[in-house]
Amino acid sequence: MMFPTTLVGSYPQPEWLIDRNKLAGRFPPRVRARELWRVPEAFLAEAQEDATLMAIKAQEDAGLDIVTDGEIRRESYSNRFATALEGVDIDNPGTALDRSGHPNPVPRITGKIRRKHAVEVDDLLFLKKNTTRMVKITVPGPFTMSQQAQNDFYKTDEEAAMDYAVAVNAEIRDLFAAGADVVQIDEPYMQARPKKAEEYGLKALNVALDGITGTTAVHICFGYAAIIHERPTGYSFLSQMAGCSCHQVSIETAQSNLDCAVLADLKGKKIMLGVLDLSDMAIETAETVAGRIRRALEFVAAEDIVVAPDCGLKYLPREVAFGKMKAMVEGARIMRAEVAKGAPTAF
Numbered sequence: 001m002m003f004p005t006t007l008v009g010s011y012p013q014p015e016w017l018i019d020r021n022k023l024a025g026r027f028p029p030r031v032r033a034r035e036l037w038r039v040p041e042a043f044l045a046e047a048q049e050d051a052t053l054m055a056i057k058a059q060e061d062a063g064l065d066i067v068t069d070g071e072i073r074r075e076s077y078s079n080r081f082a083t084a085l086e087g088v089d090i091d092n093p094g095t096a097l098d099r100s101g102h103p104n105p106v107p108r109i110t111g112k113i114r115r116k117h118a119v120e121v122d123d124l125l126f127l128k129k130n131t132t133r134m135v136k137i138t139v140p141g142p143f144t145m146s147q148q149a150q151n152d153f154y155k156t157d158e159e160a161a162m163d164y165a166v167a168v169n170a171e172i173r174d175l176f177a178a179g180a181d182v183v184q185i186d187e188p189y190m191q192a193r194p195k196k197a198e199e200y201g202l203k204a205l206n207v208a209l210d211g212i213t214g215t216t217a218v219h220i221c222f223g224y225a226a227i228i229h230e231r232p233t234g235y236s237f238l239s240q241m242a243g244c245s246c247h248q249v250s251i252e253t254a255q256s257n258l259d260c261a262v263l264a265d266l267k268g269k270k271i272m273l274g275v276l277d278l279s280d281m282a283i284e285t286a287e288t289v290a291g292r293i294r295r296a297l298e299f300v301a302a303e304d305i306v307v308a309p310d311c312g313l314k315y316l317p318r319e320v321a322f323g324k325m326k327a328m329v330e331g332a333r334i335m336r337a338e339v340a341k342g343a344p345t346a347f
Contacts, residue, residue, distance in 0.1 A: 002339060003293065003307050003332040004065040005325075006272070008219055008250060009077060009138040009184060010312030011055040011070030012321050017047055018075075024315055027227060028076035030106040030148045031093045032083055036075055048073045049126065056131050058318075062325035066134040066182060066306075069127040077186050077312060078140035078148060084119045085167055087111040087153065094150020099192035099223055108150045113163035118174045125178055134181040141187035141218070142168050142208050143201035148189070158200040165207035176214040184217040184250065185209075191220050194237040202240055209245045217248035217272055221311045222256065224278075231256035239265035248272050252310030254292055255279050263299040271300050274310035275331065276324045281316075283323035289331025290338070302339045307332045 013020070018036050029036075039047040055070030074080040083090045087109060094108035124137045142164035146157050154160040172183050187205060190197040209216055220238065222231050233256055241249045242265055250272035253260060263271055275292040276284060289307075296305060307328055313321040 001065060002302055002336050003305055004134075005307045005329050005332050006064060006066035006136060006182075007059065007068050007070075007325075008221075008272075008274070008308050008310075008312050009068055009071050009136075009186070010074075010314035011058065011068070011072070012313055012316055012318045013070075013072055014051055014054065014318065017051045017072070023075075027098050027100070027102060027104050028224070029079050030076070030082065030096070030104055031079060031090045033075045033079070052126065053130060056127065058322055059325065060131065060133065062322060063329035064133070064325060066136050067127070067131050068136050068138070069123050071138065071312065071314070073123060077138065077314075078145060081119050081140050081171070082107055082145050082148065084116070085164075086114040086116045087163075088113070088149065094152065096148060096150055099189060100227070104148075106149050109153045109160055111153055113160060113167055115167035115170050119171060121174050121178045124175055124180055128179050135179075136182035136184055136217075137175055137180055138184040138186055138219070139168055139171055139175075141185045141190075142204040143197060144187050144189040146204070147193060147196070157196070158204075161200055161204040162207060165204040168208040169210060169212070172208065172212055172214075172216070176212070180214065182215045182217060182248075183212075184219055184248075185246070186219045188219070188221050188223060190237045191222060191235055197237045198240065201237075202243055206243075206245050212245075215248070216246045217250050217306075218244060218246045219250035219272070219311075221250075221252050221274075224311055224315055227315075233257065234259060234262065238262055241269070242266055248306060250274070250306075250308060253296070254310050260296045260299050263296060266300075270304045270306055271296065272306040272308045273300075274308055276309035276328055278310050278313065278316060278324075281320050283320060284327045284331070286327050286330030286334055289327050290334040293331060293335045302335070 252274035
C-alpha cells in the first residue's frame with residue numbers, strides 16, 4: 001500500500017494505569033520509576049495488558065496499517081530495555097545530563113553490558129495475538145543508551161556503545177524470529193549529540209543492525225514536544241543516515257516545519273514522515289496532513305513514504321491522540337487518491 005500509516009511507537013497510557021501528571025512533570029525516566037504506576041504490583045501486569053488491548057483497538061479503529069503495542073508497559077521508551085541488561089546498577093544509579101542539559105538519574109555501568117534474556121518478545125507476541133494487522137515494535141538504540149548511562153566500567157563511551165549494540169542486535173534477531181514485521185530503533189540522541197554520533201554513534205548503530213534481514217527503521221527526533229519545546233528548523237544529524245544499514249529513517253517535519261530538501265540525501269531509504277505536530281492540541285485536518293506529505297514528495301518517491309506522527313503520542317490526551325491518528329489516516333488516503341490520478345511529483 002502507498003503511504004502506509006503507523007505510530008512512532010507510543011500511545012497515551014490511561015490515567016487509571018499511570019499517574020500522567022507525575023509522568024509529564026519530569027524528564028523521561030532512565031532508571032525504573034515504579035512510583036508512576038497507579039495499580040499495585042500484584043495486578044500491574046494484567047492492568048498493562050488491558051490497557052495495551054485498548055491501545056491496539058484505538059489504532060485499528062483509527063485505521064492505522066501497522067500497529068504497535070503503544071509501549072503501554074513502559075515508563076519511558078528506553079528504560080524497560082536498558083534496565084534489563086547485565087552490567088548496570090539500577091539500585092545505585094548514576095547521573096547524566098539529559099538532552100536539555102539537566103541532570104537525570106541513569107543506570108550506572110559497573111560491568112560488561114550483556115543481554116541476559118529477551119526483553120520485549122513477550123510484548124510482541126501479545127501484540128500479534130491481538131491484531132491481524134502488520135506489527136511494529138521499538139527498541140532503544142545503542143548510542144542513545146550509552147548517553148543515558150554513567151560509565152564507571154569502560155575506558156571509553158564508545159566501548160560501552162558497542163556492547164549496547166551487541167545486546168540490541170540479539171534483541172532484534174529474537175523479535176524478527178517471533179514474527180515482527182518492523183523493528184524500530186530509537187536514536188534521538190544522534191540529533192542531540194551529533195559530534196559523538198559522527199565519531200561512533202553510526203558505527204554502533206550498524207553493529208546493532210549487522211546481519212538483520214527484516215525491515216528496520218531508525219527514529220531520530222528533537223525530543224518529546226511536551227518536554228523539549230523549541231525546535232530547530234533542521235537536523236544536526238540526518239544526512240549521515242545514508243550510511244546506516246536500516247531500511248527506513250523516521251523523522252519529524254510538522255512542528256519544526258522541516259525543510260524537506262534534506263531528504264534527497266537519503267535516497268535508497270524509505271522515510272517515515274512525521275506529519276502530526278504534537279505540541280499543538282488542535283487536531284489537524286486531513287488536508288493539513290496531506291499538505292505535509294506533499295512537501296516531501298518533491299524529494300522522496302511516493303512509494304518510499306510511511307506516514308507517522310512526529311514522535312510518540314505518549315504525552316497527549318487520549319482523545320487528542322485518537323483524533324490526530326484519524327486525521328493522519330485520512331490525509332494519507334487523500335494522497336493515495338491524488339497520486340493515483342497522476343498528480344506530478346519530483347519522481
